[in-house]
Amino acid sequence: MNRRLEQLMRIRSWLTSGAAWHWYSLATVTLTGLLLVVLFALVVSRGLGYFWPKPVDEWVIQVSKPVSQVTASSGTRKLFARQLEQRRQEITSYSVDDEPVLPAYSNQLLLQFQVFDEGIPDWRYQWFNSEQIIRVTKPRNLLEAGLMDGRRIYGYPLIWVAGREQLEGEELTELIHSGDWRMPIPSQEESDAEIEDTAVAQLVLQLQDGTGFSIPVNQLRQLTYLNNMNWGDRFGRFLHRIWEFLSTGPMPDYQGGILTAIYGTVLLVILMSIILVPLGVVTAVYLHEYSGNSLLTKTLRIAISNLAGIPGIVYGVFVLGVFVYGMGAQLDRWFFSENLPVPTFGAGGLLWASLALALLTLPVVIVATEEGLARIPDDLRRGALALGATRSEMIWGTVVSAASPAILTGLILAIARAAGEVAPLLLVGAVKYTGQPLIEGEFPFLHAERQFMHLGYQVYDFALQSADAHASIPLAYATTLILLALVVLLNLIAIRLRARLRRRFLVDYS
Amino acid sequence: MDAVSSSQSSLLEQPPEMAAMVRGLHVYYGQRLALDNISLDVREKQVTALIGPSGCGKSTLLRCFNRLNDLIDDCHVQGQVRLFNRNIYHPDEDIVALRRQVGMVFQRPNPFPKSIFDNVAYGVRLQNKLPARELRETVRWSLKAAALWDEVKNRLDESALQLSSGQQQRLVIARALAVKPKVLLLDEPASNLDPISMLKLEELINELKANYTIIIVTHNMQQAARVSDYTAFIDQGRLIEMTDTRSLFTHPQQKQTEDYITGRYG
Numbered sequence: 001m002n003r004r005l006e007q008l009m010r011i012r013s014w015l016t017s018g019a020a021w022h023w024y025s026l027a028t029v030t031l032t033g034l035l036l037v038v039l040f041a042l043v044v045s046r047g048l049g050y051f052w053p054k055p056v057d058e059w060v061i062q063v064s065k066p067v068s069q070v071t072a073s074s075g076t077r078k079l080f081a082r083q084l085e086q087r088r089q090e091i092t093s094y095s096v097d098d099e100p101v102l103p104a105y106s107n108q109l110l111l112q113f114q115v116f117d118e119g120i121p122d123w124r125y126q127w128f129n130s131e132q133i134i135r136v137t138k139p140r141n142l143l144e145a146g147l148m149d150g151r152r153i154y155g156y157p158l159i160w161v162a163g164r165e166q167l168e169g170e171e172l173t174e175l176i177h178s179g180d181w182r183m184p185i186p187s188q189e190e191s192d193a194e195i196e197d198t199a200v201a202q203l204v205l206q207l208q209d210g211t212g213f214s215i216p217v218n219q220l221r222q223l224t225y226l227n228n229m230n231w232g233d234r235f236g237r238f239l240h241r242i243w244e245f246l247s248t249g250p251m252p253d254y255q256g257g258i259l260t261a262i263y264g265t266v267l268l269v270i271l272m273s274i275i276l277v278p279l280g281v282v283t284a285v286y287l288h289e290y291s292g293n294s295l296l297t298k299t300l301r302i303a304i305s306n307l308a309g310i311p312g313i314v315y316g317v318f319v320l321g322v323f324v325y326g327m328g329a330q331l332d333r334w335f336f337s338e339n340l341p342v343p344t345f346g347a348g349g350l351l352w353a354s355l356a357l358a359l360l361t362l363p364v365v366i367v368a369t370e371e372g373l374a375r376i377p378d379d380l381r382r383g384a385l386a387l388g389a390t391r392s393e394m395i396w397g398t399v400v401s402a403a404s405p406a407i408l409t410g411l412i413l414a415i416a417r418a419a420g421e422v423a424p425l426l427l428v429g430a431v432k433y434t435g436q437p438l439i440e441g442e443f444p445f446l447h448a449e450r451q452f453m454h455l456g457y458q459v460y461d462f463a464l465q466s467a468d469a470h471a472s473i474p475l476a477y478a479t480t481l482i483l484l485a486l487v488v489l490l491n492l493i494a495i496r497l498r499a500r501l502r503r504r505f506l507v508d509y510s
Numbered sequence: 511m512d513a514v515s516s517s518q519s520s521l522l523e524q525p526p527e528m529a530a531m532v533r534g535l536h537v538y539y540g541q542r543l544a545l546d547n548i549s550l551d552v553r554e555k556q557v558t559a560l561i562g563p564s565g566c567g568k569s570t571l572l573r574c575f576n577r578l579n580d581l582i583d584d585c586h587v588q589g590q591v592r593l594f595n596r597n598i599y600h601p602d603e604d605i606v607a608l609r610r611q612v613g614m615v616f617q618r619p620n621p622f623p624k625s626i627f628d629n630v631a632y633g634v635r636l637q638n639k640l641p642a643r644e645l646r647e648t649v650r651w652s653l654k655a656a657a658l659w660d661e662v663k664n665r666l667d668e669s670a671l672q673l674s675s676g677q678q679q680r681l682v683i684a685r686a687l688a689v690k691p692k693v694l695l696l697d698e699p700a701s702n703l704d705p706i707s708m709l710k711l712e713e714l715i716n717e718l719k720a721n722y723t724i725i726i727v728t729h730n731m732q733q734a735a736r737v738s739d740y741t742a743f744i745d746q747g748r749l750i751e752m753t754d755t756r757s758l759f760t761h762p763q764q765k766q767t768e769d770y771i772t773g774r775y776g
Contacts (some may be wrong), residue, residue, distance in 0.1 A: 146587075163511035292583070302685070314518075355581060377618075379616050379618050380620050380622065381581075382578060382581070382585065382614075382616065382620070383576065383616065383620040383621075383622070383685075384622070384632070385581065385609065386578060386609055386612075386613070386614035386686075387609065387610075387613075387632060387633035387636065387685065387686065387689060388606050388607070388609040388610035388633055388636055388637065388689060389632075389633075390606055390634050393636060397632075398622055398632075401623070401624075402622070402623045
């Protein structure tokens with residue numbers, strides 16, 4: 001009894017000592033940290049997983065119903081496929097007297113396989129019962145042919161034809177391994193004359209249904225024996241695919257890369273900063289240096305801080321209504337009337353999107369700059385004035401430059417917020433695909449009125465707007481990873497810049 | 511005499527040996543009277559010390575000589591401050607030109623977050639665009655005059671904030687000298703310095719008075735006795751006594767002065 005009481009007393013004293021708060025706060029910190037780790041682990045693993053070369057197997061499957069429109073008969077089918085998922089499905093069956101029998105389970109596999117729709121390769125996704133699967137093999141000579149348009153075709157190499165020269169079997173395998181299958185593509189002048197007789201070399205693949213498929217070599221980008229790779233090959237291929245993803249523009253059917261979207265995002269952020277910094281800094285300087293501390297100033301300051309809480313889509317609507325349909329349409333009437341009724345500035349575009357983001361992040365820069373200005377000691381201001389500086393020379397020549405690390409801090413926060421913001425962009429010019437480049441080699445170089453592609457918008461589109469979720473969800477993860485990396489990169493650049501400024505001034509007022 | 515100066519001339523004729531004359535100066539902060547009817551003379555090319563307890567108004571008086579009080583919103587000044595025979599509180603007075611004539615050094619060293627060179631060149635660049643060679647020469651001359659040249663001549667491009675606080679204070683003096691002022695105002699310039707830096711600064715003040723009129727505010731009476739030729743004792747906004755430093759410290763005429771300099775104050 002006595003011991004029990006003692007224990008209770010000990011617990012009580014532990015609770016009243018406040019040590020519990022220590023553990024509670026530690027637990028919340030751990031939880032937050034874990035969430036962050038999980039988020040990064042998910043994005044990184046799923047994102048990078050998209051690039052890792054996965055083998056394609058040959059599956060022989062018993063089908064009772066058609067696998068696709070093309071193979072409309074029953075029997076066994078050969079498929080070049082990847083297994084994506086596996087699940088256990090409960091099968092409830094009933095005995096003769098309507099008594100449910102014990103539940104039975106069936107394993108089901110989700111396969112991704114290649115079909116041909118009128119000669120155009122495409123991916124299909126379908127669940128099969130494990131009983132349907134007769135045989136799975138990893139044929140070493142199964143070839144992945146990457147086409148120039150980003151598609152991939154799987155099949156066994158049959159024959160390589162160039163004019164009168166033909167290669168088959170071992171010789172063909174060697175040719176593919178050596179990489180010499182690329183015939184020099186004839187130059188423009190020659191091609192017109194000689195295209196008839198020295199037609200481009202062709203590679204013929206045997207597809208899963210046994211038919212041959214002939215590909216002109218100049219349409220081929222890459223040939224890979226997917227099942228005949230060691231880890232080094234795979235890793236090289238992995239890096240190569242990441243590079244391809246980063247360095248090519250969009251192609252149909254979720255092929256191709258996101259270079260255009262990276263361009264769009266970076267340009268958007270740069271243009272936003274160009275609009276944002278002067279606006280924000282001048283406002284903050286006015287509030288802190290000129291306006292005094294009147295009730296009006298205080299109200300204004302609170303209003304600006306609260307602007308930061310307004311949802312992004314509201315800024316999108318605002319810019320759409322006031323600038324795109326109002327100012328943009330007017331600009332069109334004045335300067336671009338020859339193009340009407342096709343709008344130039346009267347439709348969503350890069351300029352308006354950067355303006356929306358600049359307005360969205362304006363409070364961040366204003367607040368950070370004002371805090372920076374508040375940390376500049378008054379002695380510095382007096383020192384400048386005592387040397388005969390006018391008020392504006394004092395503010396712009398001394399105080400603002402001393403506060404520049406704080407301004408950059410504001411810009412960093414603004415970029416971090418803006419680079420991931422999608423909602424306002426939906427309204428003012430972000431598109432899934434555009435063929436018009438933002439930057440051109442001739443005047444006026446930057447086409448700020450054009451629609452643009454954006455990483456965040458691509459993620460949204462891949463994740464929710466796609467007709468083919470199996471194909472596009474991995475792309476959403478990959479794009480998310482790139483977006484995340486881009487935001488981190490932009491921040492690192494700004495942080496480096498700030499560190500340099502601080503080193504130069506050797507002072508940390510911020 | 512041009513129109514502006516003649517309009518500023520008054521019955522008060524300034525003797526040539528006087529750099530500054532203060533007559534009937536009242537300074538209010540809002541309703542509070544900070545300086546009450548101050549009248550004193552500052553001799554040219556001499557060091558005048560303003561001493562007194564904290565909050566007595568000596569710094570306020572100092573800031574009347576370059577109108578730095580104008581920055582304080584509810585500050586209100588009555589009376590005359592004449593500098594080289596000009597009433598600097600005249601409405602037509604060009605404040606920027608005035609401040610170029612009157613350099614000021616503050617209690618805390620306040621170099622700008624720029625390089626040593628840019629700090630010294632700051633005031634010069636505000637005035638006129640000198641050719642680079644002349645600007646370099648001015649910077650060199652100012653740093654030499656402030657006894658800092660030998661310590662920084664090899665690192666003019668480094669940040670001024672890397673210097674020690676004693677060096678920073680001399681840099682600030684060099685910065686003030688670069689615009690060629692006639693008067694230097696020193697507001698407790700040594701209060702944040704270690705004893706060695708303080709002695710260096712006092713030596714510097716001694717050298718500078720050959721060319722400049724110096725007004726120094728200090729709460730350190732030994733320092734006032736060491737560096738100044740004339741001393742004014744101010745208490746609660748009033749000028750209690752002003753005379754040459756030796757007489758003030760040896761034969762104070764007023765009881766309050768005696769109490770203060772002997773440490774019996776308060």
